[in-house]
Amino acid sequence: MTQSVEDGATVPICYESRIADINLDESILQKIDDKYWDLSEEAEEYNIERSKKELSKMEELLGAPEIIDDICRDIVHHYEENRANELSGKAMIVAYSRSVAIKMYEKILELRPDWDEKVKVVMSGSNKDPEEWYNIIGDKSYKKELENKFKDDKDPMKIAIVVDMWLTGFDVPSLATMYVYKPMKGHNLMQAIARVNRVFKGKEGGLVVDYIGIASELKKAMSEYTDRDKKKYGDPDVDKVAYPKFQEKLEICQDLFHGFDYSKFFGDSNLERSKVISMGVNFMEDLSRENTKKDYLKEALLLKKWLSLCSSRAKERERFEAAFFEAVRTVLVKVSSTGKLSLPEINKQITELLNQSIKSTGVINVINVSEEVSLFDPEFLDKVRALESSNLTRTILEKLLDDEVKVYTKTNLVKAEEFSELLKNTRNKYINGHITNDEVIEELIKIAKLLREAHLEGENLGLTEEELAFYNAIALPENIHDFYDDETLIKITQELTDSLRKNRRIDWQKKESARAKMRVTVKRLLKKYDYPPKEIDGALDKVIAQCELWVDEVA
Numbered sequence: 013m014t015q016s017v018e019d020g021a022t023v024p025i026c027y028e029s030r031i032a033d034i035n036l037d038e039s040i041l042q043k044i045d046d047k048y049w050d051l052s053e054e055a056e057e058y059n060i061e062r063s064k065k066e067l068s069k070m071e072e073l074l075g076a077p078e079i080i081d082d083i084c085r086d087i088v089h090h091y092e093e094n095r096a097n098e099l100s101g102k103a104m105i106v107a108y109s110r111s112v113a114i115k116m117y118e119k120i121l122e123l124r125p126d127w128d129e130k131v132k133v134v135m136s137g138s139n140k141d142p143e144e145w146y147n148i149i150g151d152k153s154y155k156k157e158l159e160n161k162f163k164d165d166k167d168p169m170k171i172a173i174v175v176d177m178w179l180t181g182f183d184v185p186s187l188a189t190m191y192v193y194k195p196m197k198g199h200n201l202m203q204a205i206a207r208v209n210r211v212f213k214g215k216e217g218g219l220v221v222d223y224i225g226i227a228s229e230l231k232k233a234m235s236e237y238t239d240r241d242k243k244k245y246g247d248p249d250v251d252k253v254a255y256p257k258f259q260e261k262l263e264i265c266q267d268l269f270h271g272f273d274y275s276k277f278f279g280d281s282n283l284e285r286s287k288v289i290s291m292g293v294n295f296m297e298d299l300s301r302e303n304t305k306k307d308y309l310k311e312a313l314l315l316k317k318w319l320s321l322c323s324s325r326a327k328e329r330e331r332f333e334a335a336f337f338e339a340v341r342t343v344l345v346k347v348s349s350t351g352k353l354s355l356p357e358i359n360k361q362i363t364e365l366l367n368q369s370i371k372s373t374g375v376i377n378v379i380n381v382s383e384e385v386s387l388f389d390p391e392f393l394d395k396v397r398a399l400e401s402s403n404l405t406r407t408i409l410e411k412l413l414d415d416e417v418k419v420y421t422k423t424n425l426v427k428a429e430e431f432s433e434l435l436k437n438t439r440n441k442y443i444n445g446h447i448t449n450d451e452v453i454e455e456l457i458k459i460a461k462l463l464r465e466a467h468l469e470g471e472n473l474g475l476t477e478e479e480l481a482f483y484n485a486i487a488l489p490e491n492i493h494d495f496y497d498d499e500t501l502i503k504i505t506q507e508l509t510d511s512l513r514k515n516r517r518i519d520w521q522k523k524e525s526a527r528a529k530m531r532v533t534v535k536r537l538l539k540k541y542d543y544p545p546k547e548i549d550g551a552l553d554k555v556i557a558q559c560e561l562w563v564d565e566v567a
Contacts, residue, residue, distance in 0.1 A: 100165035103189040216317035258318035294401030312341035335369035424481035485558035
């Protein structure tokens with residue numbers, strides 16, 4: 013098991029007992045557990061009828077309306093508060109018997125009438141079943157339909173109530189929660205709980221929620237594994253492992269934020285929460301905290317992991333505080349990621365995160381935008397300039413500019429080199445302390461305006477973006493206009509672009525001989541215009557390099 017977790021084949025499993033929460037007598041449950049196994053394992057013929065009678069008595073007790081009511085209320089509360097937003101929200105309820113499964117299904121729908129698509133019963137049928145059960149259980153094709161729905165992470169079916177089916181050989185990787193109301197032992201128990209330890213992106217572990225008293229049996233089953241397993245995962249109790257780990261990581265995050273006041277996050281104002289998150293990101297983005305930020309990103313992620321396994325145990329203030337740390341981590345990751353930065357998407361994600369964590373309402377505007385923005389929009393640049401969080405402002409501008417320059421690296425060699433150099437020099441001046449935070453923001457805004465002018469250049473010359481990239485390469489030499497006027501340079505550009513399009517070949521990118529022919533074609537066309545002039549060194553190399561970039565991008 014340990015090796016399986018460390019190899020990434022499975023995730024660890026945590027255990028949470030809810031018996032005390034529903035006021036069930038654990039001693040009675042233990043007697044039921046012992047009797048259940050004693051009777052069910054007896055094989056002598058004369059004991060069969062006695063076994064059936066005793067088991068039916070236990071079923072009467074475990075299926076009593078008041079017990080079913082308490083358990084279902086607790087499951088619904090626990091699921092909504094702690095597990096509904098965990099990954100895809102998939103959960104499994106293991107019922108004591110088929111009749112108990114039906115009772116639980118009916119009670120859950122009574123408590124949540126709008127869950128008719130969310131919760132389903134998956135179990136075998138019998139000719140002796142009451143007629144009303146058939147519509148719930150269905151036939152073989154219906155069970156196959158439910159299987160496909162449960163395996164679809166986007167399907168509205170989120171909760172499966174099972175008895176024996178789906179407890180072995182059935183995998184839904186995003187399934188992270190199992191509610192157990194059935195005695196199980198040994199291999200059967202390990203097979204069942206293994207449904208929640210499959211690897212899935214973002215899944216920190218599987219949670220087994222106990223309503224029948226399987227703790228001792230779980231420990232026995234776990235003891236069959238190696239000493240190494242017992243040391244690392246032998247006690248999966250949430251109260252003994254996950255919750256203390258969560259508190260430990262919470263304290264570490266508190267220490268990493270020492271000196272920053274985030275108390276207003278605990279208030280009722282979304283506006284104040286937005287400001288606190290922004291200032292928290294700003295606090296961590298300070299260059300003097302570079303190492304602190306790295307530690308924080310690691311520890312805050314672990315905090316999220318442990319909370320996902322013990323959220324029902326965490327106190328309200330702990331959950332609020334963890335929500336703040338996770339919101340800050342999310343923004344930090346987004347503004348430093350390699351993917352394209354979408355400020356409205358950050359706001360949307362933070363809003364959803366806080367709505368799930370602390371039942372917040374309304375929109376959390378961490379970054380002061382509400383719709384898609386453009387770096388070339390003067391109003392947006394004014395909004396960014398006005399942000400109170402100067403470190404965050406600098407980081408956002410750098411990221412947005414990096415995104416634009418990345419576009420150029422695929423299409424326009426000259427502009428990519430020009431703006432990469434501008435950004436590099438500006439960053440170096442700031443890092444070396446030659447300019448202040450406010451000054452670097454103004455420098456970055458100037459670069460944004462230069463980028464906008466570069467985009468408009470093609471329109472002014474009547475060139476497409478593709479043609480403009482060739483024009484920039486051809487017109488790059490500082491004194492090129494001593495030899496050609498704009499009209500001639502544009503004509504060369506358009507002929508070159510047209511020639512490349514007409515002679516485009518699939519093997520240009522793959523075969524050096526094909527690329528060599530492409531270079532010959534380009535040189536012949538330029539020679540017609542006596543380009544480049546003898547007085548200008550290296551001009552032809554830049555044009556050829558732009559042509560090769562175009563070839564690679566087209567391919």
